[in-house]
Amino acid sequence: MTAAPTLHLTGVSKSYGPVRALQDVSLEVRPGEVLGLIGENGAGKSTLIGVVAGTVRPDAGVVRVHGRDAPLGDARAMSASGVSVVVQEQALVESLRVYENLYLGREVDLVGRAPGRGRRLRRLARTLLAELHLDEIDADAVVADLTYPQRQLVEIAKAFAIAGGSDAPPIILLDEPTSALTEHEAEILFDLIARWRDRVAFIYVSHILQDVLRLSTRLLVLRDGRVVDTLANDEVTDQQLHALMVGRARSTDYYREEEQSGAQDDTPVAELRSASSAADFTQVDLVVRPGEIVGLAGVVGSGKSSVAAAIAGALPLSDGEVVIAGRTRRRWSVSHAVRQGVLYVPPERARDSLFPNASVRSNITIGFLDLLARRSVRLLRIRDERARATELSRRLAVKASSLSVPVRELSGGNQQKTVFARWIGRGHCQVLVLDDPTRGIDVGTREEIYGLIRSLAADGIGVVLCTESLEEVIGLADRVVVMRDGRVSAEIDAPGSTKPTEIDIVEHMM
Amino acid sequence: MTQNLMDETATAPRQSRGSGAPGGGPLAVAGSLWGRYRNMLVPVLALVGLVLYFQSQSPAFVSEGSAQNILRQMAFLTVLALAGTFVILIGGIDLSVAANATLAGILIATWIDDYGGALAIAMVIAVGALVGLANGLITTVLKVPSFLVTLGMMSILNGISNQISDGGPVSFASGLLQTLVNESTVGSIPNGALIAIGLTVLLTVIAFATSYGRHLYAVGGNERAAALSGIRVRAVKLSVFALAGAIAAIAGIIFTGQASTGVPMGADASLLNSIAAIVVGGTALSGGIGGPHRTLLGALVIVILGSGMDITAVDPYTQLVVKGIVVIAAVALTIDRRRYGVIK
Incomplete structure (x- = not known):
């Protein structure tokens, strides 16, 4: 084993227009380590993962794998040098069988060209799956027939298949690997990691802090695209990490908190009553009053965005009801909503609005x-x-x-x-539903938009504000509704005089 | 609000698009204008170029007789192409318009003596609209791509037309269609051409000066954004397909009026020409750009190209090759390549 770290990033930076996603980030991982990567939404985790995977080309910095400079932004080269990435969006070929997927593109190297290749690949796959204790997965199954969590396990097995096949210690990056797994399946994964740790360098990314704390040997905390701290994982507490992830001073001027007026009337303009939407959220109650800014906070996938869409009529409810201006709306679509003055600014401008x-x-x-x-x-x-x-x-x-x-x-x-x-x-306009209204927007324009939101609220419009930035939610909202796993986990008042801290909110998000 | 910002806006120089550097001289300006008005300039330049060329080849080209001929052909082709225009504008395509027109042509010949002119015409247009509605329902409810639905519909309609007519021409006694289509009320312009121009004006007004028309552009430009801004996308699509069917039926009536008999497979050969007219006019296959006024221009280009080649004695097989090339070139010039993936 070499003395050099298996993966070494130095001074990596990346900007998207005015947004600086990564600034001078450095990290290293060695075999025998599990590096836990944490940070709130928008801290730069995804970009950093992209750099390691080779799908994002950084503006500056050096990436070294096994002591050698790796070409930046070249996914094939990264994969060839032993970096495997298991991401949320799966990279399996659905029409092929499990064993074909496991060794895709490497068949000839593994079993040669002679007849009977399929049989030999299948045997190889069965051995691998048995070794990984993935008994429930049939090597012959077509991937399209597998459930989502099963596919996730196949994907992880694929990373191991590549890892097992090369001489140099491989690097496996797991990005939110448990997001779709049951507890039992997650346990299988954690076992795998523990058993292979000596031979593999792991990077583990998750917003489930308990998992990160349990698995990692070392932690790297990202905030606003910078590395805030790297620390050994002994006796680190949730609270410490929360503070590291969010700790920063908030500017009250920026969000015009002195203009914050709060609800002008107790009669709600819009309500969700024990509303559920098939896969996205369950039993959500939400009240929006005239002149009030209600913030929705939560990690990606917590259901906050879907709740916003449901109020605006863009997502049908499977259960519960939407009440607008005191009347239950049985047929609720965007065109109905627009006529009732419930107006929606969806999250992705290019795709949803323009x-x-x-x-x-x-x-x-x-x-x-x-x-x-x-x-x-x-x-x-x-x-x-x-x-x-x-x-x-x-x-x-x-x-x-x-x-x-x-x-x-x-x-x-x-x-x-x-x-x-x-x-x-x-x-x-009665209700304005805003989903990430300042995404990818420069600071100056952001400020103008904040001013606009304030003045609309002052006119008596109820505002629902859903954003990836906690700072923004706290700064603007009169009340923050926190969501976790599709349910409301807390409601926190945020009047201009006594704003909650980000830690107060993050502890209900994760 | 912020006064400074506005002053900046007012005095900001027009940005040049394309590769021209800021203040890059007349070339950059020309390039920028070309980029913006390309879809409009191409058909106009083509029209002028064609007329000049054919006139130089054969002095007979600009003459009373040839103008009459061009107006007659233009009447039918424009109406047929108008039928397909809104469908392409919302990002779909209707390949059944010509077959629908053929059916209408057969039906009007079959019905006009029995039911009388006005009722027969109304019934034929209603049948066309129903066929279009069926296209729309299959496309929106079953979510089958429109090019495939309408390709299938084309075959169905061909079959029905031949069944009704027993595969032979259908003659009729009424002189109404002769009056409506071939005679002239204004100068020596045949009434068919007036119908085509009137329909173009009507549809252009709908496209630009009604909410409905604007919604067509929105659906074609970004369907998801259209739905999220409160447009009832499905209703828009259904109505567009139904309208296409109704207009195709009018084209079929004009066709039968000109032929003075119902002809099975009569209008079918004009499908490619009608799509050529739409696209040459500058309505992009990717949706959201163009309009009925452009289709009139495109139909003129296609008709003049055809009749010019007739007059200069280009053989019919070469004409087919030329028309195919024109369609492909027109698509290549007008399509929005950012959205290329949208077209299947």
């Missing part, structure tokens, strides 16, 4: 065309349309050379402003 080739003007007026139609002949009042679009873009300071240019030519922040303009133009 008509990229249409003009900025059309992208704004699409939200209120029905209000521009003449009563008699249903023709649009084109002059009014132009005037409204101009007025709105001026009010929101949309920067564009002309409102006729396609919206795709605008910056992310200005695109998001056109989405806000689309709904503000309706005039009649």
Whole structure:
């Protein structure tokens, strides 16, 4: 075994436009180690995993595998040098059988070209699965017929298959591997890790802190794209980690907390009553009052985004009810919601909101065309349309050379402003549902959007705010609803005078 | 709000697109204008170029007789292409418009003497709309790609047309279609061409000046975003397919009026021409860009190309090759490559 670390990253940085996802990150892992990687949403975990996997090319930095420089952003080279990655999005070929998937692309090296290859591969696969105690998985099964957790185990077995086959100690990166596993299946995985630890360098990424604490020998904490601390895993507590993950001063000016007014009336404008949606959330009760900003917090997959979508009519409920302005809505879709003044700004602008080739003007007026139609002949009042679009873009300071240019030519922040303009133009708004409204937006525009949200709330609109940034939720919300595994785990008041800390909230998230 | 920001906006220079460096001189400006208006300029330039070329080849090209001929062909092709335009605009395609027109042509010939002109025409258009609605229902409810649904529908309609007509021409006595399609009310322009132009104007107004029309562009531009901004996407799609069927039926009536007899397989050969007209006009197959006004322009280009080749005695097989090349070139010029994956 070499003295050099098996995997060594030095000074890795990566920016996406104005967002600095990683800044000068260094880490090393040696065989015999399990490095636990933790950080809140948006801390840079995914980007770091991408760099190790070779799917993200960093702007700066050096990646060394077994003491040799690895080419940056080259997934094939990383895989060839012994780095296996098990990610949330699975990389199995569904139409092939388990044994074919395990040795995909390496068949000839393993069993040669002679006839009977299939039989030999199958035997190899059975031995491997037996050795890994994955008795419930048949080497002959077609992957498409397996359940999601079974596939996850196959994926992990594949990483081991590659690991077992090479001479140098391999590196296996597990990204949220237990997210879809039952407790029993997770135990099998933890056993595997413990048994193979001496021969493999593991990087383990999970938001389930207990698991990370139990498995890891060393911990690396990321925050805002930087390494906050690396510490040996002895007698570290949850609380210490929470503090490391979030600890930072919050600026009250930034979120205009002095303007925070809170609910203007106790009668709710929107409610969810023991609402469930098939796979996403269960028995959620939520109340939004006029003028109130309700923050939804939780890790990715906690169901917060789905709850927001359900209020806006974009996700049907399987059980429970949506109550808007005191009336239960049996048929609730986005088009119903829009007419009732429940307006939705979905999370991914390019996918969910924008008509990229249409003009900025059309992208704004699409939200209120029905209000521009003449009563008699249903023709649009084109002059009014132009005037409204101009007025709105001026009010929101949309920067564009002309409102006729396609919206795709605008910056992310200005695109998001056109989405806000689309709904503000309706005039009649009761509830505004915002899912990650500042994603990928520069600081200056963020501030403008915060100001906008505050002024809308001051006008008596109930705001539901769901974002990946805890700081943002705490800064803006009057009340924070925390979700964990599809259920509401806490409701925390956050008045301007006494804001909760991020630790107060994180402990209910994980 | 922030006054400074606005001043900046007002004085900000028009950004040039493409590779032109900022302030890169007239070439960059031309490049930028070309990028923005490409879909409009291509058919206009093609039209002017074709007329000049054929005129230089044969002085007979610009003449009263040839103009009449072009207007007649244009009437049918424009209406048929208008039928397909909205479907392509929402990102689908209707390959059954020509077969639907053939069926309508047969039905009008069969019914016009029995039921009388107005009722027969209304019934035929209703049948066309129902066929379109069936296309729409299969596409939206069963989620089968529209090109496949309408390809199947094309075969079904061919079968039905031949069953009704027993595979032979259907003659009729009424002179109504002759009046409606071939005679002239304004100058010497045949009424069929007036119908085509009137329909183009009507559909263009719908496309640009009604919420419904704007919703078509939204669905074609980004279906998911359309749904999330409150547009009832399924209703839009159903109505577009039904409308396509109804307009295809009008095209079929014009066809039978011009042929003065119902012809099985009559309009079928015009499918490629109608798609060519839509695409050459600048309506992108990727959806969300274009419109009925463009289709009129595209139909003119296709008809002039065809009749020009007739006059200059290009043999019919070479004509087929040329038209195929034109369609492919037009798609290549107008398609939005960012969304290439969308087209199956």
